[in-house]
Amino acid sequence: MADITSDLKADTTSPAQWSRSKWASVLLLVAVVLTTLRYGGLLPDSLHRIPEAMIPPFAAWLDVFFNFVKDDLGLLTLTRTLTEGLEWLLDITANLMFGKRRWPFIGPIPWTAVAGVAAVVGYHLGGWRMALLGAGTFIWTALIGQWTIAMETMSVLMVAAPLAFFIGLGLGILAWKYAAVNRAIKPILSVLQTLPFFTYLLPAVIFFKVGPTAGAVATTIYAIPPMILMTTLGLQKVPSEVVEAGNMSGCTKWQLLRHVYLPSARTEILVGVNQVIMLCLAMVVLTAFIGMPGLGAKLLAMMGSFKLGRSFEIGVTIVLLAVTLDRMSKAWVVRQPVHFERGTPWWRKHIVLLMCIGVFVFFCIAAQFVQVFAEIGRKQNFSQGKEIDTLIKGFLALDPVQNTTQAIRYVLNVWILNPFRDFLLSIPTPAFILLVVAFALSLGGGRPAIYAAIFFGLVALSGWWDRSVITLYSVISAVTLALLIGVPLGITAARSEKWSQRVLLACDTAQTFPSFIYLIPAIMLFGITATSVVMSILIFAMVPLTRYTIEGLRTVPPEMTEAADMAGATRMQKLMKVQLPLALPTMAVGFNQAIMFAFFMVIIAAFIGTQDLGQELQRTLAGTDLGKNFVLGICVSLMALTFDLTIMKWATERKKALGLPD
Amino acid sequence: MNKFTTALTAGVLAFAPMTLLAEDSSDPIVIPVHNWSSQIVMSHVVGQIFESMGNNVEFVTTDSQAVYESVRLGDVTLEMEVWEGAFGASFRAALEKGGLHDAGDHDAVTREDWWYPMWTKDACPGLPSWEALNECAAVFATAETGDKGRYLDGPVDWLKHGQERVEALGMDFVVVNAGSAAALWAEIGAAEADKRPVVVFNWTPNFAEAVWPGEFVEFPEWVDGCDKDPAVGPNPDALYDCGNPADGYLKKAAWDGMKDKWPGAYDVLTKISFTNPQIAEMARLVDVEELEPEEAAAEWLEANPDVWQGWTS
Known part of the structure; x- marks a missing residue:
């Protein structure tokens, strides 16, 4: 606690603040000088990238360590024993949900029974609308012909x-x-x-x-x-x-x-x-x-x-x-x-439970007589797979779509993304670390700066520097684009309650939609290029930005906006001078999440085709390089943590300074 | 499907005296399935054959590279499709560590090379010769590659040496690596919309043949040593100046413990061998006729009893 308060004091008194940014400028200057020297050909290669010979064999060390823990300490035997217990549990749910031939041999539960119980629980929790949602979801799953696979998932x-x-x-x-x-x-x-x-x-x-x-x-x-x-x-x-x-x-x-x-x-x-x-x-x-x-x-x-x-x-x-x-x-x-009065009959207290059991038993029995209640076969389902295929392909083939995406692809790839990547790669490693430290220092202060130095130093020592920089470049590009689109979207939506709700629902949907599905349309629109990678990250990174912008703006204390109205502020002035500054700490949390999501997604984007850490990680899946796999993962983690620590520190300080609740 | 399995069991029970000689464990044989149709259906075909012999079978979805570690540990009993090109490296690495072994080849041969969908021929009529392809390299240019054509190679970890070949043969192509098979299909699918010419990495047997008819580019024929001795092949100073072998192996792999635990099933596994048309047919049932893999396997077994009954008796 002590250091937060002292930091906060430092934040509010100008000389300390000035010295923080002064130090950051000094670091920045050194970084620029180093880079210029490099361009002028005056910087020795050993200062540009850490020489191969000096990189410690972390992966090999880790392999030795893992083997020791796994075999000599007997961890494998322990986890394999645990696995058996877990398997027993999974077999039970698997039998109940989709009828895997294991004890207790009573499944599968008919789909109508599951949907019925979902409806009762939904009604109990949130009335008719929730009941409809609960039953509707399971009815959809059954009708579309995905019941068994959905229950396989649910059983786990x-x-x-x-x-x-x-x-x-x-x-x-x-x-x-x-x-x-x-x-x-x-x-x-x-x-x-x-x-x-x-x-x-x-x-x-x-x-x-x-x-x-x-x-x-x-x-x-x-x-x-x-x-x-x-x-x-x-x-x-x-x-x-x-x-x-x-x-x-x-x-x-x-x-x-x-x-x-x-x-x-x-x-x-x-x-x-x-x-x-x-x-x-x-x-x-x-x-x-x-x-x-x-x-x-x-x-x-x-x-x-x-x-x-x-x-x-x-x-x-x-x-x-x-x-x-x-x-x-x-x-x-x-x-x-809910608390019941003394003397309430038992069935009244447990009415929901009883109704669930009733519905469940009813459909279980009904399923014995009506085949459709038990399961819906392949010929009966309503899957529209082929039609949607045609629709998607038709849409992508439209001339306006083709022309727009071609233009975006050309501009982004040739003018922005590729030059930006080459620029980042041209910065000498020490200068790059200094830049990151300067960023952490000016935003978060001393402690995040030290972490930034240690973390990026470790990344440099891991021997995967270039790939880490490419990873970072995809993240930065995508988050920047997400800022440009997501924040204005959030600001616009926050004006009315109705639109806030709609956009938030869209955010929820975009976030839970499996990220893999974004990859294919991205490739079809933008080819296997950096643009596709950035676009697929963009969708994911925009969600928290938009959400927290809306939440930040809508939780601005009404006294503040009223005061602004009374002072005769225009809508623009009110937004720029009152609402945004007050919402900024919350938005920073969204920004932080956007970066975390981007780091998550950039690794998945390896399935499009990248040259970053994700691609190397994908290679290690073959199962022989546990050590290398871990080193690569830690590189991603360290970079993400640097941003996380810095931005969260800034947001907390800011909130304190503005007198906002956490 | 249930009805069919029953019929199948009944049919096989007729041969019972022969099949029951070996005592198989009642533990389930765990068969891995991956994310391409022919492998999924083939695994179900084999699973249903094992079931018809009275074995218990379970399927587990896994990554196609990570699976070899699991076979080695015995968590997974076998692997039906070990492609020379795509999985040879993972397979050999696991082989060295021990725990699994080669359970014989399929009759099917695999081929992996540069490939184009048929509509590409309109823009570049000289195909399939590689010289003709190089002549019309500009047709394959994209926004990023400038005047040069773009060749979309498989994921880097498949080690296809596209870049080396472009350099060895002095071709005007830029090699871009896709991140996954799905990425390759997406690119072909996008090209199909406006019949844009593309040249990509592809392989056979594969579902893509049924969806997009196409041909492999004919490179200088593969000669042994092309990947080791620069003197071999048209360019005396470079490696990889030939096409890939047109007859790569397609193997089965088995966990070392399978032989003792399920001797009957193991014996059948070593006899199993599918041909290219059979594999293509299995894929077609799922990819074109939209059957579920289990149904497709049952249908295939029903239609081809003479193929598989020889293995079980």
Whole structure:
């Protein structure tokens, strides 16, 4: 705490601020001088790039280390034992959801029963509209002919999500109780959240066996971090009065946790649950690389044989599932627990549960007699794959579309992207690091600057500098474009409540739509070029920017805007002088997320064809280079963390200075 | 499908005395499926054959490169399609580490080389000769490549040496690497819209043949040593100055433990061998007729009993 307040003081008093930016300018100057020297041919090669001979063999060291842990310490035996337990759980859900021939041999549950229960739960949580959404999603899935694959996916998520919830809750409680755990867990979480997905894949396969088990483990690991963070946050916020009341009524430690702390932190914990569900669904396609069955695997197969329409339909199913689960869990957050009067009959208290069971049993029995209620066969489904194919291809072949994309492709590639990339690559490594440090210093202050220096220094030492720079270049280009489009979009939408809602819904959809599906249209429009890569990242990076712009602007205190109105400000003045400055810290959080999303997506863009870290990571999937795989992943993570630390520091300082809540 | 499996089982039970000699474990045989149709259908065909012999079979979706590590560890029992070009390197690396072995070749041969869809011939009538292709390099130019033509190569990790060949033969082409097979199809699909000429990396047997008729470019014929000895091939100073071999292998791989755990199934696996037309037919059932892979496999088995019944008896 101490250093934040002192930093804040430094921020508000001008001399310290000046010295921060002065130092940054000095660094900038040195960087420019170094680059100029390089252009003049005066800089020795060893200062331009670290010589090969000086690069430590991190990958080889890591390989030795991994082998030691895996075989000599017996980690593999341990995880393989855990795998068996996990497999048992997965077999049960697999039997229930899609009838895999395993104990307890009672599945599959008829689709109508699932849809019916979804409707009852939806009605309970959010009335008719939610009921319609819940039932509608499952009816769509069945009618479009994706029931089995959707249930294959769900059977794994049903295990992975609760697992992530319990582990996250447990770690969150530990981190709240013991400061040491908290300190140890924070950096690990940051790295986990920025580590590219391909780095999880290989260890998951080796330690947890290819198939649903590895898929479940990778999904769980990916979904845990927000659960931990939200649990800790919720428990910290519990008012001391409530705790005292608990103490006075003589709670034991466990009772205090179970009946006082956790119920008081209910809202935050449920927000964590929501996050867990969303992240699980985000992993559906990526985990297909390591044996996760279902929608993701089918999507990859469809894309491999160029079936755009069917891929698109699968994407819609995933979005619908995500939106349904998201809306339902959010409704659950808002809903407060209902308390019944003493003497209320049992059935009244549990009316929802009873209705669920009733509907479930009804459809299970009905399915025995009416075949369509049990499953919808291939000939009965309504898939429009071929028609959508024709539609997409027809659209892409339209002359105006072709001409526009050709023009954009030419301008972006030939005039902007390729020269920018060559420029970044021409900067000597030390100068590049100085530039990043200067950026961190001027924005975040001393501490982020030191981290920036260490992190980028490590990236330089990893021996993958050029590829890291190309990765960074794609991220910077895409985020810049996203700023130019996403922020004005957010500002426009924030003017009215109705449009805010619409645009936010579009954001949700764009975010849950499997990122892989963006790749194909991007290639068809812009060819296999840097433009396609940037465009596919752009869609993803725009989402948080637009969302946080809207949220930032709409949460500006009304007193402030009223004051501006009374002072006779025009709409433009009000926006520029009052609303934007106040919304800026929130927008910075969105900007930060945009960068994180871009780092995530740039690795996936390797499937288009890039020359960056993603391409090398893709190569390591063959399974022989665990060490190299890890080094590459850490490079991505370190670069992302540098930005994360700097921007978040700036946003927190700014919020404090403006007197805004966190 | 269920009805068919039952019929199949009944049919095979007639041969029971022969097939039941070997005691196979009742644990499921785990068969990997990847993201291209012929492999998926072939795996289901083999799976259904195993099931008809009374074995339990499970399918697991995996990455086609990462699968060799899993076969090695025994998590996955076999692999039906090991392509010489695309997966040879991963296969050999896993072979060296031990745990899996070569379970014989298919009759099918594979070919991977520069390829163009038929409409390209309108813009460049001299094809398929590579000299003719080079003459009309400008037709293949894109915004980024200037006057030179663009050749879209496979992902870098497939090690196709497109760049080396362009240099060795002095061609006016720029080589761009796609990131995945899907990226190649997207590019061909986009070109199809306005019949733009393209030359890309492609291979056979493959679903693309059924969707976009096309031909391979004829390069100087492959001679052994073309990739090792500069003297071989038309350019005496360069490697890779020939086309790729037109008859690459298509192998099966098996986990070392399969032989002891499922001797019956292993025996069948070593006998299994598909030909190019058979593989193309399997892919066609899924890609053109839009069957689900399991149905396509059942249909194929039903239509071709004489092909596979020899393997099980």
